Amino acid sequence: MKKVPVEEAVGMVLGHDMTQIIPGEFKGVRFKKGHIIKEEDISVLKSMGKNHIYSFELNEGQCHEDEAAIRIAKTVQGDGIELDGPNEGKVSLIAKQSGLLKVNKSGLAAINSCDELILATLHNNTVVKEGQVLAGTRINPLIIEEEKIKKVEEVGKEFANGVLNLRLFQNLHVGILITGSEVYSGRIEDKFAPVLKEKVNKLNNKVLEVRYAPDDPEKIKEEILGLIEAGAELIITGGGMSVDPDDVTPSGIRKTGAKIETYGAPVLPGSMFMLAYLDEVPILGVPACGMYNDTTVLDLVLPRVLTGEEVKRKDIIDLAHGGLCLKCDVCSHPICPFGKA
Template identity: 45%
Template structure:
């Protein structure tokens, strides 16, 4: 910040508000802090009694807050991100489509380690809808040194993934395999189907069919393979997912799996969730809570899978922090602490 003569301040950034008082008529702001002094402003400033003002000199390696915010957004934004016009030095980033928000936490923490940078986001790895506010950024001072922005841009450029992006949902066909002799015999009605239809619609997917093979592991395995042969992008298997001796679903999934990522998660509701890959496609075993609880591990994992992300056991381990649903009377997911 420098104190300079008004006549020498053209092109510099005003560091403070300048008030105008007209007795009996007006008292208010004539020039706002952050204003870039123009040639035509000089006479007005002199009329206000300002012969010297405090400014940032943009000719000495400083960048105005508005220009700085734009450069940071351009460096940080990945796919499917739109951003607002700059307002008072701040730009907002929003989702350009429905999908799953991905935040590169290493990069986020690195850029915010500079005390002149503010880049704030919501939590990642959650489902977002088009237009959702995801993040906002600005610099702290009214003008920032060029080297600060260069550090920001370098951190984003060297990152393996963008600081912020939205992975869109892929059009997906889902096969549902509902196990249980009590269902196939007609003793009780299936209640999983309607729930999964609704959840599929939330992410732009379709249920291509639902079958009821009973409890025989071989029949369950064959039902999974049949759906994959018909072009399913995912198979969801319901029922028989507990550790009871007569629950055969996990072993039936294992019988055809190329890889079992997890059977069991540190998420409640949803501890008995299973993820395997069969012929490169995700097959999920769904515990009973998915049928009746508002939100479960299903809502943390399946949307990510439907963007094409390949989840690992570590992804599920990380869900432990925030993995306890509060079962609120009015569910606000994903705008809550579940899964964060």
């Protein structure tokens, strides 16, 4: 590369995007790669703090920042993800549809261990919308050795399932069972089912049916089995999860013959959460906190289950790091530390 004063650069072709920053007003590309510098551009370049430009030609074995960023992005690009750019040397990875971002953290670390480049992502297991930026990548210099990009591509091949993937929400039939004799008898109004239905609907799924059961393990078992017989592919129970003698939902779940992955989660609120599987049907036992807290353990587990992921005990244990909700006056989840590790 050759450093050329802007006064001598008229007629030259820019080899990279040039960014203009006007504090409080604008930050973006002022001159795109390939722009032929004109006389009137000189004053603009100087106002941008650019008294020199780089004039260069790629030598054999070198790779321009735009091509390099595209190749890195393609290396980590998985299902449900499209590319945008390059823009100012950066390529963004975008969600094609709403879903759950899965980041292989070992793969991410391996990519960023390569020289002269970066890959930054959202957190693993972030719920995202169509068109949302999931990650961005670029190299730090304008030109990088071809061998360094080839190394990145080889590293990417070591992760068979990809470094970044977008898992789509499945259209599961969700059955809800609200337990508690006081609700079952009509003594008090049920306010739990509407909360659970809203959380399911927000993740592009619908509730098949809502049922009720008294504080009787046998009745709870019967209603769970009845929901499954009616076509439910996921069961969410609400209430009756504590150690009080009248809270018998865990006993009812056990009576179905379901395999218990965990009873208890290192998450607050939601420590009395239960995760079980009856054959291939997940059963989520949600404690009463799910009714009156904006965000609980359910918000960390439900999106994963609705993508078809088989959540295990270890996955629940891993929620401990970041599992303490700050209980902000205005809840901004998922744009907060809750559930992030």
